[in-house]
Amino acid sequence: MNRIDETFKRLRQKKEKALVGFVSAGDPNISQSLRLIKAMCESGVDILELGVPFSDPTSDGPVIQRSSGRALKSGVNLKAVVEMTREIREFFAHTPIILFSYYNPVLAYGNKAFYNDALAAGADGLLIVDLPPEESEEMTSEWRGNDLSLIRLIAPTTPQERMAKIAASASGFLYLISKIGVTGSDGLDTGDISEHIKRLRSVTQTPICVGFGISTPQDVAAVASHADGVVIGSAFERLIEENLENPEIVSLLAEKVRACKAATVETS
């Protein structure tokens, strides 16, 4: 069983939901980013999403645009993110690591080489924001196997029939976008979310993680009561950005992660 499936199984037994933590890899630089990531994994992040910095992140709001920009400025690219994956894997044998990227950096790396290198470094899955199922065969046909989970996005705009098609081509978990718009927009509607989850559950057994606009432990608790996992990205990145010069940044982030993780534990 792979690390992602194992993680969901273990959490189910403990009556917990997954805390999926997103961070732009290499923000603000590689060594500090590794410190922050280690703190996240030690403090309760169940699944780590490493954002690959890209020059033109059209699905991201200002917070992740800026974090991705800081990483790029310090020279981080996909090669460095694969290298960071290897380092993180040395410390955390069981935490699933998902690489979260736009397609162009992966295409430039080479689909075949990327698959081999990412797996060898210890990555478990890949989420490509701008590669819908319609276009992804050009990538997977170059993969030597299917040991990297392909995490798929489902949007509030996705019709039922399409949901089923996407779910059929996904592995690991499904990433349900909580609302239309880019990352980091606020205003969470848990009523809508539970409705979308219900629709999605009717077509798939794959675990469902919900992301976009989730920032407080209250948000986490509200969403976790319906979903299998909760993704937090912009809220962590906002904390990092606000504390770039603060010597307490690592412990502040760890504290935030602990508070969010606590909210994933089922109370009923």
Add this chain to the structure above:
Amino acid sequence: MLNFKSETYPDPRGHFGPYGGRYVGETLMPALLELEKAFFDIAQDPSFHYEFHDLLHHYVGRPTPLFHAKRLSTHLGGAAIYLKREDLAHTGAHKINNTLGQALLARWMGKKKVIAETGAGQHGVATATVAALFGMECRVFMGTEDIQRQAANVQRMRLLGAEVIPVSSGTGTLKDAMNEAMRYWSGAVHDTFYVIGSVAGPHPYPVMVRDFQKVIGEEARSQILKETGKLPKMLIACVGGGSNSMGLFYPFIEDPVEMVGVEAAGKGIHTGKHAATLGSGTIGVLHGSKSYVLQDENGQIMEAHSISAGLDYPGVGPEHSMLKDRGRARYASIEDGQALEAFRKLCLFEGIIPALESSHALAQALIEAPRMSPDDIIIVNLSGRGDKDLGIVNQHLKF
């Protein structure tokens, strides 16, 4: 000459050979599928064609003239140069052909709000214009650098009732404006129609914009046949995203006619400050489609440079990438200084002030014509007029 059948592309998923496609986030996918269906439905509807062509005639002023630039041709001493006068279309550029088509489609789909990205401001003005014509709400995303250098068009958009939204990320040019328009659209897909200004972007935009712009080539083809009884030897058009060139080229694609697309070489290809995507780019994915792109070895998109805001873009429409690979079109590039020189020549020889974008096509004609025989004909797409560029031109030419 290659035998080139135009019916075979794009494929049903919007691929032009290995290029094109739909590389967008899932939030936008259903909107693109809906748009594609609406576009193919409307294309079957005779009343749409009637209204489109009626407006092109009475509102845009089509057909635009095909003008024999005799003094310029004589001066160059080679091929006869004909100018397709898109500068005389309402709003002063070819962009209105496309915005009119897309606005009709938006109305048909029941959308009352439109958004657009713009570089030179011509597409923004053309979108604001049709939004006013149809009573729609209009927002235009424009880079802060372009707001500076194309100030007259910003005023025009505001007068037409559009909101101009400044985009300061990146270099504050067309690429950044398009990023922001895509982000905005992700949050407003339910009631907003995104009017893309070139043959770029995800399917169905490249084929749709080409179909709305092909009126340029259809007119030019029948005009030249009527006037001279023969086909031109060569077509020349500038290439930013590639819409005015695709519009001119497409109706000639099965004819034995040479096609030359002209990109911006900026300060010179060797300086790295240019926008010659087909000339020196590599294959990548930008703004929802696969095509040639200016990028570094890590797949990060590079900043383009051109004196002309409309050509200052590190991507290009996927159909051009296919035409390049198959050798059906040739792509040249022209530096800022050469474009300025051609700009001045057209003013003085023909009494026409061209857009800086179009001046790139003219500059290429200045190179090609003297090598050809006086029996040969070159059609240059004069994609727009130059009023918007007087500020920049004044800085360089000091008139």
